[in-house]
Amino acid sequence: MASGTPPELTATDRTRVRRKRDRAVYRRDAINAIVDEGLICHVGFTHDGTTIVLPMAYGRVGDVLYLHGAAANAMLKTVGQGVEACVTITLVDSLVLARSAFHHSMNYRSAVLVGTAETVVDEAEKSRALAAVVEHMVPGRSADARPPTPKELVATSVVRFPIEEGSAKVRTGGPVDDDEDLALAVWAGQIPLELVARPPVPDTRLARDIALPAYAREYPDRGAAAGG
């Protein structure tokens, strides 16, 4: 974090958590931790009067979230031209089974960021951003993979989205049943969920003498149960 960066994100009328305010989080370090643990984000923007939400990979460098795609990508063109967007990252940690259907819930951590993105034109920043996206997806990978050529950089569009205005919402703990339901003969508790990596599958054209790197063999599990 750059020195002088405020320790909390700006909570405006549109990003302040209104329901279940005890679940609200505005601390930058807590929000960055959600951003870092997520694998994809959902980007919402409005174009020609229609709101569209698309899943995207991303990377974070300091207080900036980078999105990338093909230079012809219509969404990045729209968002990169200064249209306001919302970037949401959600981690589901467990299913919460209450005795009553009404109190069923999920434990989750979600970050909702609102801001105006801009297209990155500086080639060095573009390279750093793309390395961050690869590194976010597979920590350790960006040092191994062949870096983008100048031609590939031109074919790639990168937008810079500020992590500035937003909030997170976090639910933890077990079911909260009404007292009169506690005697019901219905199981109650949590089913923890984790996003886990299965054994890597080598490309069919991979030369036999290329060993599986540690970062692929020991890809970290994601989720509260994994200590995330």
Next chain:
Amino acid sequence: MASGTPPELTATDRTRVRRKRDRAVYRRDAINAIVDEGLICHVGFTHDGTTIVLPMAYGRVGDVLYLHGAAANAMLKTVGQGVEACVTITLVDSLVLARSAFHHSMNYRSAVLVGTAETVVDEAEKSRALAAVVEHMVPGRSADARPPTPKELVATSVVRFPIEEGSAKVRTGGPVDDDEDLALAVWAGQIPLELVARPPVPDTRLARDIALPAYAREYPDRGAAAGG
């Protein structure tokens, strides 16, 4: 599916897949399968000029997707009043590691639905919708949990979102490197990902003689590797 339902969703200018058209899917059964396998959706809508994307649980009954929340939920109020929304459901199946950073990708299945929701007022439909949401979260659970009381139904807002206009996008397979990169000494392949359930954690106030139900003990894994 109701008889007479078209086998493909309406692909309009705003929902037709523009980039990588070979990945586009419009078949209703394939889109419903993505909807059913997802756990949460991301709902985007625009209110007072700001686009917001929020994660939500959901359930599906035929060609309708139901969202629910507290009656005071601002988002459901907005969306239920006939504001157009976008509902996106994304499953990440694997990380695709190419020899070049440029060709890194993910295998995923995503459904993007656009439509105008309406608030459900009929009590019977509301009950069915809430049962569908619980059943979607934990198949088998809705028959066990105490159903909502009339008072709980009043405290809950349910909106009906039509599965009518939209598309899905699906990527499968290994990395697609440029021919001149195949000789690089860089591992390439896929890291499959799965959302798996860990052993259930009983509520601290659970009576000892209540056994863990099979649907919680054998909660199904989600992901392409799980055969999803």
